[in-house]
Amino acid sequence: MKKSIALIAVLGLVLAGCATDGGDGAEEGVSCEREDLTLVQEGVLTIGTDEPAFPPWFDFDGGPSTGTGFESAVAYAVAEELGFTAEEVEWVVVPFNNSYAPGEKEFDFDINQISITAERDEAVDFSDGYYNVNQALLGFSDSDIAAATTIEELRAFRLGAQVGTTSLDFINDVIQPETEPLVYDTNADAKAAFDAGQLDGLVLDLPTAFYVSAVEIEGSTVIAQFPSGGDEGEQFGMLFEEGNPLRDCVNEALANIDLAALQQEWLSDVVDAPVIEIS
Amino acid sequence: MTEAEAPRRSTGMSPGRARRLAFQRSQRRRSLAIGAISSLVVFGTLAVIIVSSPGWEAVKESFFSWEDFKASFPDILYGFRRNVRIFLIAEVLILIVALLLAVIRNSRSPLLTPLRLGATAYVDVIRGIPTIILLYLFGFGIPALDLQGVPNSQEFWAIATLVVSYSAYVTEVYRAGIESVHESQRAAARSLGLTSAQSMRFVVLPQAVRRVIPPLLNDFVALQKDSALVALLGVQEAFRKSQIYVAKTFNFTAYLVAALLFLLLTIPLARFTDYLIRRQQKRVTGGSL
Numbered sequence: 001m002k003k004s005i006a007l008i009a010v011l012g013l014v015l016a017g018c019a020t021d022g023g024d025g026a027e028e029g030v031s032c033e034r035e036d037l038t039l040v041q042e043g044v045l046t047i048g049t050d051e052p053a054f055p056p057w058f059d060f061d062g063g064p065s066t067g068t069g070f071e072s073a074v075a076y077a078v079a080e081e082l083g084f085t086a087e088e089v090e091w092v093v094v095p096f097n098n099s100y101a102p103g104e105k106e107f108d109f110d111i112n113q114i115s116i117t118a119e120r121d122e123a124v125d126f127s128d129g130y131y132n133v134n135q136a137l138l139g140f141s142d143s144d145i146a147a148a149t150t151i152e153e154l155r156a157f158r159l160g161a162q163v164g165t166t167s168l169d170f171i172n173d174v175i176q177p178e179t180e181p182l183v184y185d186t187n188a189d190a191k192a193a194f195d196a197g198q199l200d201g202l203v204l205d206l207p208t209a210f211y212v213s214a215v216e217i218e219g220s221t222v223i224a225q226f227p228s229g230g231d232e233g234e235q236f237g238m239l240f241e242e243g244n245p246l247r248d249c250v251n252e253a254l255a256n257i258d259l260a261a262l263q264q265e266w267l268s269d270v271v272d273a274p275v276i277e278i279s
Numbered sequence: 280m281t282e283a284e285a286p287r288r289s290t291g292m293s294p295g296r297a298r299r300l301a302f303q304r305s306q307r308r309r310s311l312a313i314g315a316i317s318s319l320v321v322f323g324t325l326a327v328i329i330v331s332s333p334g335w336e337a338v339k340e341s342f343f344s345w346e347d348f349k350a351s352f353p354d355i356l357y358g359f360r361r362n363v364r365i366f367l368i369a370e371v372l373i374l375i376v377a378l379l380l381a382v383i384r385n386s387r388s389p390l391l392t393p394l395r396l397g398a399t400a401y402v403d404v405i406r407g408i409p410t411i412i413l414l415y416l417f418g419f420g421i422p423a424l425d426l427q428g429v430p431n432s433q434e435f436w437a438i439a440t441l442v443v444s445y446s447a448y449v450t451e452v453y454r455a456g457i458e459s460v461h462e463s464q465r466a467a468a469r470s471l472g473l474t475s476a477q478s479m480r481f482v483v484l485p486q487a488v489r490r491v492i493p494p495l496l497n498d499f500v501a502l503q504k505d506s507a508l509v510a511l512l513g514v515q516e517a518f519r520k521s522q523i524y525v526a527k528t529f530n531f532t533a534y535l536v537a538a539l540l541f542l543l544l545t546i547p548l549a550r551f552t553d554y555l556i557r558r559q560q561k562r563v564t565g566g567s568l
Contacts, residue, residue, distance in 0.1 A: 097526065100529075101529060102341075102529050119527060119528065119529075122529070123529045160513055163519065163522055163523055163526055164522075164523070164526030164527075168523070180515055181515075182433065182512075182513030182514070182515070183510075183513055183515055183519055183523060184511075184513050185510075185511060189419075189511065189513075190513070192415075192419040192423070193418075193419060193433075193512065193513050195419075195423060196419050196420075196422035196423040196431075197422055197423075197425065197431055198419075198422055198431055198432075198433055198512075198513065199513075
């Protein structure tokens with residue numbers, strides 16, 4: 001009897017080892033059957049995102065639970081793969097700045113245009129990337145910055161971004177402007193400052209920049225997008241509490257989803273912004 | 280000279296007074312010792328409880344990391360210079376604006392009634408609105424109007440907001456000072472031939488301002504801390520600098536660095552305020568208590 005328990009324990013350890021070694025070796029280690037999933041709340045899939053959640057990622061008025069917008073669609077597709085109906089998905093509000101801080105989470109995963117970075121990965125776990133993101137520069141089409149065509153020409157301008165974002169890192173590390181960038185608590189604040197003319201340019205992820213220019217801020221345009229290198233570059237990932245076994249199951253689900261089709265449906269209009277190559 | 284008087288003269292002190300002083304000395308020593316021991320026991324126990332708690336190692340690592348302290352310090356100090364500049368400029372402007380408002384509120388000429396009403400409404404309205412909301416309204420709202428000739432810099436609107444907000448409080452401090460000067464002072468000044476404005480300027484205000492210096496300094500301690508609010512407008516001051524560092528590293532030591540810098544300014548000011556209050560009490564009571 002004792003021997004068999006020990007055997008099972010050893011077997012379990014070996015399997016767990018496989019799972020962590022393989023990264024996405026979910027089928028060997030953790031069961032992704034619905035009843036075996038470790039969830040924050042029994043019987044429902046709890047997904048986090050910020051509020052307000054903006055298009056083209058979510059539906060601004062209806063909130064994340066409408067299935068409208070790219071991230072909402074991806075979240076529901078993952079939920080379906082995991083065996084949850086739309087009614088069994090519950091959304092919780094998670095401010096961006098809190099999402100990747102270390103500690104216990106109140107969501108099973110968070111989907112909120114969060115780029116996968118090595119620094120964040122030390123504090124939380126990420127799914128595989130579900131979107132290859134380019135940073136983009138938003139400016140007013142009748143202003144001086146609209147004529148810029150190289151990174152060097154952008155250095156003279158007053159730029160802004162949200163605190164803690166890869167957009168801010170992009171300004172500091174790649175553009176390296178002559179005047180210190182302005183840094184805001186939220187994208188909403190950054191947009192307000194840009195709209196009020198306190199910034200020459202605002203750095204955002206490309207789909208967001210495209211939406212802002214088309215719908216939110218009149219006279220603004222996407223001056224440039226900065227290709228980050230496709231699958232090798234910057235990617236958005238779903239965020240999990242460090243060590244959450246659900247991550248492997250979500251990766252498995254993501255592999256079965258036609259992300260390209262969802263992207264075509266929700267984000268197809270963002271490709272035609274001018275490109276500035278990063279030297 | 281009687282026999283009883285002789286010893287008093289030789290020591291300059293009656294035996295009763297000497298005993299009383301000796302007793303007071305021993306009492307002082309005793310309360311000092313009790314105070315020291317009780318502080319030691321209380322703070323020592325607290326320290327032991329904190330350090331031996333299971334989460335201490337994690338807390339030490341994420342809040343008291345010497346490496347992160349050193350790494351984040353230069354940037355935060357750079358940002359802190361902005362805080363200092365913002366509140367130094369704001370403080371001077373607040374003192375002037377608030378004094379004007381207070382004098383208007385305490386004016387008696389019927390001609391100035393509209394100004395008096397305006398000043399009262401200003402204080403009532405502004406004092407009731409949280410500074411953070413004012414900051415959004417002024418910092419993003421007014422520049423968005425795109426008015427000709429209105430400055431657009433973040434720091435300008437940050438300072439403007441702090442001046443508008445704090446002037447409302449400081450007006451009331453001044454007013455309390457002005458009203459604390461006895462009516463007879465004004466009456467005496469008028470009887471000497473001073474005009475109403477002159478008696479306010481030369482008789483009432485000098486006394487009033489001296490009385491309210493401690494509460495004024497108290498408001499400035501608050502103002503120094505509130506200079507961190509201007510980060511909302513995008514200005515990279517000490518708090519924002521530390522927030523950027525924390526967002527990169529998930530180590531909260533950088534917040535501690537910012538807090539320490541603020542303390543370095545506010546604690547001396549708080550001690551100075553206490554000293555002024557004590558000095559003032561001495562003057563009022565003639566040093567007899």
